Amino acid sequence: MIEDGIIKAKTENTELDINSYVSMNFWGFPAKEGLDPAFLNVLETHFVDFFEKDVKADPMKAEYLLPTLIGELLREKKCTVKVLETHDKWFGVTYKEDKEEVVESFKKLIEEGIYSKELYSDLTKQ
16 A cells, blocks of 8 residues: 555555565575475475464465465574565466456557567577
8 A cells, every 4th residue: 555655555554665676486406406495395294284274264265375484484594585676566376357457558568669579489499
């Protein structure tokens, strides 16, 4: 929510820095097992805990959120992350009403030559 040009969290009366980094849920993890921690094993272990506690407590509202898990692991000093900054615009579809705007935005990026009409065409060229 923005009030008087200040971004505020909806759930608490806290002002947020407009230049703060945010997670857009685009994560990359090592592909090789044997790295410490092997992330799929970490996900599985925490998912079992989540299912036994959160889902049992409120099955209709429980969410297994990757940013929350990463935050916990960071606080416990069990992982590190590298933030990749971008100035590109993020398009999200949360509600069906969002779809048309996002489709039009991608059409514009294709028209401007930023994206190829065949998004993965560069992967098939040899």
